[in-house]
Every structure is written in structure tokens, then in C-alpha cells.
Amino acid sequence: MSGKYLVTGGAGYVGSVVAQHLLEAGCEVTVLDNLTTGFREGVPAGAAFIEGDIRDAAKWLDPSYDAVLHFAAFSQVGESVVKPEKYWDNNVAGTMALLGAMREAGVRKLVFSSTAATYGEPKEVPIVESAPTSPTNPYGASKLAVDHMITGEAAAHGLGAVSLRYFNVAGAYGKQGERHDPESHLIPLVLQVAQGRRDAISVFGDDYPTPDGTCVRDYIHVADLADAHLLALKAATPGEHLICNLGNGEGFSVRQVIETVRQVTGHPIPEVVAPRRGGDPAVLVASAATAREKLGWNPSRADLAGIVADAWEFARSISTAREQ
């Protein structure tokens, strides 16, 4: 594979792993990131780095780019409920500016990080792409708005686009992994308990209509996700907007995740039941049949214990680096 790609948000968790995969495939990569939630040291060696905002993308985009992979966004469900304006501004207004800059520069291919949160509380699982979209939080609403924006851009201006609706991303890839600060995601938080950096994990609600009362999610390995991005670049077709769910089709409850972390790490993990977190659907599980059919995607790291083991190795490596 060859080509020159702009990776927005490539100092963050998912963007840095995809940037690394692009480099390993032989591509030229420029990361554009304003480091609001990302880390300069997260940008893979070999990628060019621009510290800047997607709203100013016109300053840097030029026709030499073959495509943009757009990860830059705010992405915390709970925060979006209390600060919705932050999400409309960065995710929606920011992407509008980026699409305008791409149009001006004649860059006509896009892979966008959409999300399972666009669906809201599903009527049927596994969730297919034609399911109703009724987000239960402003984060999901902002991403759905961008998906609609991209559909229009493809129809009116010939953009070739793929939106990948990730379910819950986890795991690590070499030196790239999840290190949000503050952390809000379940697996890295439970690992912090295993490391003794937190006393206990809060279980946000145990009265959901699920087998053990806690929320069920579909966890996908970040490296499987990265593979899908490279396939999406090949599949993007001028004038078309393809939307694909990415998950493993199997749901795990919050309590099952905690138990898996106990088994993988060998550490006891105290848990305390806390109130529900605003905006959380009870169950999100993907049908990834479209990704398999249209992208030829074939995930190979679906086992939850393996995903947790990779995240654990990464968590220990950054703790060691912090102590040195």
C-alpha cells in the first residue's frame, strides 16, 4: 500500500494505532493534532507532526494528500451530557471546517471515526447499520450529525467516504495504547485498580435490563480496528458514503469485564455500585456483516481476555516509564 495521508487526532489512542499501521504498510503519514487529549509522544516515529486544530486544516491540506483519516474529536459520553456545547463545537463545527478545507484542496477521500453511540438504545441486537439512529447523549448526536454532513458532501461534491462506527475499542498495539488523562473508559480504569492506582472500580448502575444488571458492550481490539481503516481507504468510492459497524458481535457486561481483568492480572478488583451514568444505553452489540462483506474485514483478536492482556501490558509499560 502507498499514499500520503493526513491523520487528524493521530496523537490520540485510536489515531496513533492507525497511523502506526499506515506507516508499517509503507504509507506517508502526517498527524494533525492539537494535543487537547492526545500526547506528543503518542505520535508514531516516522510520522510528520503538525500541532494544530482541525478548524485550521486549510493551512496545511494540499492536493498531495490522497485522503484524510479523521479521528480528532471529543469522545466521552458522560462529559457530553453535562457539556453538550463542547461536543457540537469541536465534533460538528470542527468537522465542517475540515470538510471545507478538503474540498478547497481537492482531497476527495475520507475515513471517519463514527460510533455505536449514534444508534442510542437499540430495539434489536446485534445492531445493523439500517437500525434507527436515536442517540441517547450529545456525543452520539454530534457524531450522527457529522455522518449526515458526510452523506451530503459525498452526494453533492463527490467525496468518497467511509464512516466506521466503532463499538468499544480496547487493547493496545506495541507502544500505542489508551492513556486518557483523566481516564473515563472501563478497561483502563479497572487496570488502574489492578495496579493499585485506584482503590476500587465504580460500577455505573446494576439495575439495567441485562442478565447481571450492568451495561453490556461489544469490545473490539484496536489493532483489528486499524486493519479496517486500511481496508476502508481502498473501499472509498467517489460520490458514495459507506457506513460500517465495527465490533465482534458479542456483548460483555461491566461485571464480566471486571472478572476478566481479575483473571488476566491475578489481582483482586474491589468494586462498588454507583448510580447510573447519564446517557448510557443498556446494551450495544454490533453486527459487523457489512464490514466483512464490503471491506473484506476479518478481525483476528476477538477474545476479551486477549484484548485485556494487551491493554494490561501497555498499562504496565507506561507505569514503568512514569516511575523512571
Ligand SMILES: NC(=O)c1ccc[n+]([C@@H]2O[C@H](COP(=O)([O-])OP(=O)(O)OC[C@H]3O[C@@H](n4cnc5c(N)ncnc54)[C@H](O)[C@@H]3O)[C@@H](O)[C@H]2O)c1
Ligand atoms: N475509544 C473508543 O472506544 C471509541 C469508540 C467509538 C468511536 N471513537 C472515536 O474515535 C476517535 C478517536 O478516539 P480516541 O479514543 O482515540 O480518543 P482520543 O481522545 O485519544 O483521541 C482524539 C485525538 O484528537 C485530538 N483532537 C481533539 N480535538 C481536536 C481538534 N479540534 N483539532 C485537532 N486535534 C484534536 C486530541 O488531542 C486527541 O489526540 C474519536 O473520534 C472518537 O469519537 C472512539
Ligand SMILES: O=c1ccn([C@@H]2O[C@H](COP(=O)(O)OP(=O)(O)O[C@H]3O[C@H](CO)[C@@H](O)[C@H](O)[C@H]3O)[C@@H](O)[C@H]2O)c(=O)[nH]1
Ligand atoms: O468507571 C466506570 C467506567 C465505565 N463504566 C461503564 O462501562 C461501560 C463502558 O463505558 P466506557 O468504557 O466509558 O465506554 P462507553 O461509554 O460505552 O463509550 C465508548 O464506546 C462507545 C461505543 O459503544 C464510543 O462511542 C465511545 O466513544 C467510547 O468512549 C458503560 O456502561 C459505563 O457506564 C463503569 O461502570 N464504570
